[in-house]
Amino acid sequence: MTEDQPVADQPIGQLKILQTRIYRGPNVWSYEQAIHLVVDLGPLEQFPTNTIPGFTDRLLAALPGLEEHTCSRGHRGGFVERLREGTWLGHVAEHVALELQQEAGHDMRRGKTRGVKGEPGVYNVIFGFFDERVGRAAGELAVRLVNHFVLAGDDFDVERERETFLLAAGRAAFGPSTAAIIEEAVSRDIPWTRLNQHSLVQLGQGVHAQRIRATMTSLTSALAVDIAGDKNLTTTLLGSAGLPVPKAETVRTADGAVAAARRVGHPVVVKPLDGNHGRGVCLDLRTDDQVRAAFDVAEAQSRRGVVQVESFITGKDYRCLIIGGRMAAIAERVPAHVIGDGQHTVAQLVDITNADPRRGVGHEKVLTRIRVDDAAVELVAAQGYSMDSVPPVDEMVKLALTGNMSTGGISVDRTFDAHPDNVEIAEEAARLIGLDVAGIDFICPDITAPVRETGGAICEVNAAPGFRMHTHPTVGEPQFIAKPVVDLLFPPGSPSRVPIVAVTGTNGKTTTSRMLAHIMKGLGRKVGMTSTDGIVIDERLVIKADASGPRSARMVLQNPRVDFAVMEVARGGILREGLGYDRNDIAVVTNIQPDHLGMRGVETLEQLADVKAVVVEAVPRDGFAVLNADDPLVRRMRKRCRGTIVWFSMEPAGSAVREFIDERCRRGARAVVLETSDRGEMIVLKQGRRSMPLAWTHLLPSTFDGAARMNVANALAAAGAAFAAGAPLHDIRQGLRTFTTSYYLSPGRLNRMEVNHAEVFVDYCHNPPGMRMLGDFVESYVERRQGATDHRISRIGMIGAAGDRRDEDIRELGAIAAHHFDVVVVREDDNLRRRAPGESAALIVEGAEAEMAAGARCRQVVTVLDELDATRHAVHRANPGDVVVLCVDQHAAVLAELEGFTHQANAGTHTDEEQPGDPDLDPRELTTEAAQSSAADDDALREALDGLEGPQA
Template identity: 85%
Template sequence: MSEEHAAPDLRIESSRVYRGPNVWSYEQAIHLVVDLGSLEDFPTDRLPGFTDALLRLLPGLESHTCSRGVRGGFVERLRDGTWLGHVAEHVALQLQQEAGHDLRRGKTRGVQGRRGVYHVIYGFTDERVGLAAGELAVRLVNHLVSAEEGFDFPAELEAFLARAARYAFGPSTAAIIEEAVSRDIPYTRLNGASLVQLGQGVHAQRIRATMTSRTSALAVDIAGDKNLTATLLGSAGLPVPKAETVRSADGAVAAARRIGFPVVVKPLDGNHGRGVCLDLRDEEQVRAAFPLAEEQSRRGVVQVESFITGKDYRCLIIGGRMAAIAERVPAHVVGDGRHTVSELVEITNADPRRGIGHEKVLTRITVDDAAVALVREQGFGMDDVPGEGVMVKLALTGNMSTGGISVDRTYDAHPDNVEIAEEAARMIGLDVAGIDFICPDITAPVRETGGAICEVNAAPGFRMHTHPTVGEPQFIAKPVVDLLFPPGSPSRVPIVAVTGTNGKTTTSRMLAHIMKGVGRKVGMTSTDGIVIDERLVIKADASGPRSAKMVLQNPRVDFAVMEVARGGILREGLGYDRNDIAVVTNIAPDHLGMRGIDTLEQLADVKAVVVEAVPRDGFAVLNADDPHVRRMRRRCSGTIVWFSMAAPGSAVRDFIDERCRRGARAVVLEPSDRGEMIVLKQGRRSMPLAWTHLLPATFGGAARMNVANALAAAGAAFAAGAPLHDIRQGLRTFDTSYYLSPGRLNKVDIRGAEIFVDYCHNPPGMEQLGEFVERYVGQRQKATDHRISRIGMVGAPGDRRDDDIRELGRIAARHFDVLIVREDDNLRRRAPGESATLLLEGAQQAIDEGARCRQVVTVLNELEATRHAVLRANAGDVVVLCVDQHAKVLAELEEFGRRAQAGARSTEEHLGDPDLDPAELTTSAERRMADDDQQLRAVLDNHTTEEI
C-alpha cells in the first residue's frame, strides 16, 4: 500500500486536555503534539491506496467538510494530498462520531521550528473517549501506511465503542443534559457515573439519572417499599392489588392462599423487573418463585400480591403532572415461518438500536433458563420454527432492561387514569415518578374495566418515552428542567476573570471586597487559595481552571472572581465556558521562554483567551495604557470598558475620550489642585468616584500600581452593575492589611522602621515597587529632616530566564541603598545559590553604572534574610521585603514586633543603619554601638558569603 520508504513513524509526543476556552479553541479540546517522522515526506497523494482503504474502514469521513466547507471536502484534501497529522485529526473526530458524539471542530498546525511535528487539536465530549480516539487514530494511520501485525481495526473499533458506552451518560441523564444545554444551562459531571450539576454556584441543581435535588429521600424510601406504597395508595382510594409481605416460601404459599390465585411474587425493594414472577397459579409455582424474588431483595423480604391481568403501562409524572405514557411489551420475537426461536433472537438483537444494559435505546434480549422455560410453556423449543406472525414471549414483564419494547400512548390515556397516576405520585411525594399501571386498556377508566397500580418507581428511566419503538418520542426532559429552573430563573453566577502580568491578585481582591459590600457571596480564586465569602477554604496556588470549577460548585457563591494565570490557560484552558467580565491589567515580560511563550505578543495571545471568552452581553475591562492590552479590543465580542492613568491631553486619553464621545465606558484620572480624582465615564457623562490619595491601598497616592488596580476594579464593578456609592465605599475601605491582601504591600512597624511585605518577583513588578518606594520616601522626607535609608530584600523564581533575573537585580539596585539577596525554598531545578548569583550580577552591573545601592548582602534563607533586613533598619527607615512565603515572613515580623514591644534589646537585635560613619558620632556610647554593629555585620557578611 505504501511507497518503499514510507514507514509507520507517526507518534504522539504529548497530549493535553483543555477543559474550557483555550489558546486554540473557544471550546474544550484535546491537544496532541505528533511527530510524523519519515512520513513528513509522504502526504496522502504519495501513499497509493491509502485514501480508499481509509474510507472503506471509516466511510463517515466522506461527510467531513474540512477547509473546503462542503461535504466531501476532506476526501478532496486526501486525494490532492494532505499530511498524516491532519488525517489523524479527522479520524479522531470520526471515531468519536461513531460513538455518538457529534463533533466537527478541529485544526492541525505545524510546530514552529520543528519539521514534521504538528499540533493536532480536536473537540471532545468525554475527555477519556477523546484521548482514546486520538491514540486509535494514530494506530490506524500507521497501520494503513504499513500493516501492523495483529491489528484488527473492526475489533479495535468495537472495543473503543464499548469503552465510550461505559463512560457515556445513560439515555435519561443525556436527555436532561441535552435540554439544559439547549437553554444555555452549564453542566458539570461530578463523578464517573450519572451525578451531574446543572447551573453554577447558588443556582446549582443536581441530578443523578432522573433523581433531582428536589427528590425527597423519604419519598424514595417509600417507593422502594412496595408494601408501604400499596398501603398508602390504597388508603387514598387508588386501585392497588391485594398484597402481603413474607420472608419464607411457606409464608408466600400461605399469603397466596389468602389473596387467591393467580398471584405475583416479587422482591419488596427490587428494580428493573428482576426477580418478578407473574401469573403463578398454584402453590408449587409460588414455592419455586420465592427464592428468585428473595435473591433480588436487598432486605430479603418478598411481596405476594394478586395478579392483575392486562397490558403494562408506564405513566411518567413530573412535578405532579403527567408527562408521558408508554405501553411496555415484554421481550419477544415474531415468527416468520423460516427461522428458529434462537435465530429470531439473534436477528432481533442485531438491531443497531439494541445494546448491553442501558447503553442504547433498546436492550438486547438475554436468553436464560427462565426465558427457555417460558418458551417451553408456550409450546416451543428454542430450535423450533414458529409460524409466520406468531409471537413468542421471552419474558413476562415489560421492562426495557430485559429486552422489552415500548409503544407511546401519551395522548391515548383516559383522563381518569391520568388523574389516578398523578394522585399516586403526589401521595408518595416524588417529583419525578414512574407509575406502573396494569389494565386492559389505558383508554378506558380502570375503575370500570379493572386494573391497578402495581408499582411506583423513583428515578424512572426515560428511554421508553424519548425513544419509543413505536410512536412519537416525548420531550420529557423539558418539564424536568422546568422543575429545576423555572422559566426566567437564572442558572449562572456572574464570572469576572482577572488576568495580566502584575496586579491581578490585588485587583481581584479589590473587586471581591467591593462586591461583598454590595451583599454578594463572592467566591474567589487567587495565587493564595480559594476564598468563599471572605473565608480561605483552600490554601494553595489556586489560579487555575480546577480551582475555578471548585468555586462554581460551591452552593453559597453568587458572584465569582477568578484570577486567571498564564500557566492554567496553557495547561488546561479556562475552567468554565465563558466569563461575563474579563479584566486585563497589563502585559509585561514574565514567564517568557516557558511552554513555547517567547515574546510579549505570544504572552498577550494567551492572556487574551479571557477576552475571547466574553459573550456579546459581557464586558472587557482593558488597560488602555498598555498597547498589547489595547489591541485585545478586536478580540472581544462584548463591550469595552477602558481604564487609564494617562494624563488629559495625552494620546491615550485622546483615544479614550474619542470613544467615550461615542458612548463607550472608561475609568480615568482627573488631576486637580486637590489631587487626582478617579472618574467613571459613560458616553458624555462623568461621574467622580474617589480621590486617589484617600484610598488606603495607595498610601497617599504613592502606590501607583494600586491606583491602576483600583481603576481596573472600579471598571469591573461598574460593568457588573454595582452602584457608585458601593464602589466608592469598597475602594475607601480596602487596605493592604494582611487580612484583606496577604502578601501584597503589607505594612508592619517595628521599632519605628516601616516594613513592607510584597510578592514582587519580576522586573516590571520591581519597577513599580521601586517607584512606590521613591514616592513614599519622598513624601516622608518632606515631613522629617532625618535621612531615610531604603533596605530591600529580593529573590527571583528559578524558572525565569537568566537575563530576567539579572534585570530584576539591576532594577532593585537603582531603588535601594542596601540590597539583601535571598532564594525561594523551591529552586525550580536550579542549583543552590544560582539564582542569587544572577541577581548579584545584575545588581553589581547597576552599581557600576552609578545606581544608588551601596551594599549587597546574600542571605539565601528567606527567614534569615528577613531578620537580617530588619536588624539593619533604624527608626524611620523603609524596608521592603519581596517574599515567597509571606505567611512565614509575617509571622517572623510579628515575633520581632512582640519582642521590641516588650523592650528586649541586645546587640543582635539592632544592627543599625549601614551608612552611619562612627567618626561623626558625638558620644562614646554611640561609638560603641556602631563598633558592635560593624562587628556583627562582618560576621553576617562572612556567613552569607560561605552560603553562596
C-alpha cells in the same frame, strides 16, 4: 502529484504522541473544550498521504464516515480531496479522532492541525470532545490507526481495536435519561458539570446549582425514595387513599409465600419487596409449587430478603411518567418477544431481533438486547414451542413476562390516549408518595378506559424512572420529557449562572481581584474568589494553594454559597487546561509585561498577549471587557471582544490615549480615568457624555496617599469591573475607601508593619516590571516622608527571583532594584525550579553590581539565601525611620517572623545581633584612620585586662 504516481522511497517511521493536554474550557486554540496532542511525524514528514500507496483507500474502507468530512473545503468529501491531493499525517489523525467519536455517538466536528514553530515534523493536533475519556482514547487510537494504515502490523486488528474503543465509550457515556436532561439544559444555556464517572451531574453554577443522578434530582425526597422502594408500604399508602391497588402481603419464607398466595387468591405475583428493573418478578402463578419456586427467584433479588405476594392483575403494562405532579408521558410496555415468519426458529428470530442497531447491552442504547436464559426457555415451552421451533407467520412468542425495557421489551407511546381519570389516579399516586419524578406502573385492559370501571391497578411506583421508553419509543412519537424536569429545577426566567469576572495580566491581578471582591461583598454578595494564595469563599480561605487555574475555578462554581465569582486567571492555567468554564461575563486585563517568557512556547510579549486574550474572547455579546488603554498590547484586545469595552487609563487629559478614550466615550463607550485638579487626582467614571466622580486617589488607603501608583491602576480596573457588573457608584466608592493593604484583606501585597521603629513593607513582587513599579512607590513614599524628618531615610530591599525565569530577566530584577535601594539583600525561593542553590541569587547580584558600577544608588549587595534569615538580616540593618521592603515568596512565614520582632521590641528583649544596624556603613569602606583608631582601642583594652590580677581578670 496523485496517489497513483510512483514512489521513490518506502515510508518508514511512526507517529508518536509527545504530549497530551485536555482543555476544559476556552483556550488558545478553541472557544470550547478540546484535546491537544503534540505529535512527531519523524521520517513520515517526508511522506504526505498521496505518496503512500493505497493509504487513502485503506483508511476510507475502515472509516467510511470520513467521506462526510468537509475539512477546509466546506463541502462533503472535502477531506477525501485533501487526502488524494496530499496532506500530512498529523492532519489525518485529527480527522480520524473526530470520526471515532462520531461512531461513539458524540457529534464532534471541531479540529485543527498546525505545525510547531521551529520543529519540523512536529504538529499540534487539536480536536473537540464531549467526554474527556472518550476523546483521549479516540486520539490515541487515531494515531495507532494512522500508523497501521501507513505500514500494517501483524498484531493490530482494526475491528477488534475499534470494538474495544466503542465498548469503553459506551461505558463512559451517559444513559438515555441523563443525556436527555443534559441536552435540554444545553439548549437553554444552562451550564453542566459531570461530578463523577457515572451519572451524577451538576446543572447551573454556585447558588443556582441543582444536581441530578439519572432522573433523581436535588428536589427528590430521600424519604419518598425509601417509600417507593418498599412495595408493601407503597401499596398500603395508595390503598388507604382509595387508589386501585392489588391485594398484597409480605413474607420471608417459601411457606409464608404459599400461605399468603392462598389468602390473596390465585393467580398471584411474587416479587422482591425492594427490587427494580423487573428483576425477580414472577407473574401468573397458579399453584403452590409455582409460588414456592418463585419465592427463591424473588428472594435472590431482594436486598433485605423480603418478598411480596400480590394478586395478579390481568391487562396491559403501562408506565405513566409524572413530573412535578403532572403527567408528562405514558408508554405501553410490551415484553420481550419475537414474531414468527414461518422460516426461522425462535433462536434465529432472537438473533435477528438483537441485530437491530438500536439494541445494546444494558442501557447503552435505546433498546436492550433480548437475553435468553432458563426463564425465557421455560416461558417459550409454556407457549408450546422450543428454541428450535419455527413459529407460524405473525405468531407472537414471548421471551419475558414483564415489559421492562431492561429485559428486552419495547415501548409504544400512549401519551395522548389515556383517559383523564387514569391520568388523575397516576398524578395522585405520585403526590401521595412525594416524588418529584415518578414512574407509575399501571396494569389494566386498556388505558383509554377508566380503570375503576374496567379493572386494573397500580402495581408499582418507581423513583428515578427511566426515560428512554418515552424519548425513544419503538412505536409512536417521542416525548420531550426532559423539558418539564428542567422546568422543575429551573423555572422559566430563573437564573442558572452566577456572574463570573476573570482577571488576568502580568501584574496587579491579585490585588484587583481582591478589590473587586471587597466591593461586591459590600453589596451583600457571597463572593467566591480564586487567586495565587488560594480559594476564598465569602472572605474565608478554604484552600491555601496557588489557585489561579481552571480546577480552582470549577471548585468555586460548584460551591452552593457562591453568587458572584471573581477568578484570577494565570497564564499557566490557560496553557495547561484552558479556563475551566465556558464563558466569563466580565474580563479584566491589567497589563502585559515581560514575565514567564521562554516557557511553554511563549517567547514574545505578543504571544503572551495572545494567551491572556483568551479571557477576552470568552466574553459573550452581553458581557464586558475592562481593558488597560495605556498598554498597547491590551488595547489591541478590543478586536477580540464580542461584548462592550470598558477602558481604564492613568494617562492625563490631552494625551493620545485619553483622546482615544474620549473619542469612544462620545460614541457611548465606558471608561474609568483620572482627572487632575489642585485638590488632587479624582477617579472618574465616564459613560457616553456623562462623567461621574468616584473618589480621590489620595483618600484610598491602598494607594498610600497616591504614592502606590500600581494600586491606583488596580483601583481603576476594579471600579470598571464593578461598574460593568451593575454595582451602584456609592457602593463602588465605599468599597475602594475601605479596602486596605492589610494582611487580612490583601496578604502579601504591600502589607505595612512597623518593626523596631522602621517601616517594613511586605510584597510578592518577583519580576522586573513589578520591581519597577514597587521602586517607583518607594521613591514617592520616601520623598513624601523625607520632608517631615531631618534624618536621612535609608532604603533596604530584600529580593528574590523564581528560578524558572530567563537569566536576563533575573539579572534585570537585580539591576532595577539597585536603582531604588541603598542595600539589597538577595534571597532564594524554597523551590529552586531546577536551578542549583545560589544560581538565581548570583544572577541577581550580577545585575545589581553591574548597575552599581555605573553609578546606581545601591551601596551594598548581601546574599542570604534562606528567606527567613534574609528577612532578619534586612530588618537588623534598618535604623528607626528607615524603609524596608521585603519581596517574599512565603508571606505568611515572613509576617509571622516580623510579628516576633514586634513582640520582642514591646517586651524590651534584644540579643546583641538584634540591635539595629546602619545600612550606610559598609565594612569594606572603612577608612584607614578609622581602622587604626579601632585597632588602638582594642590594644588599650587588651593592656588594661592584662594588668588585672588573676581572680579579678
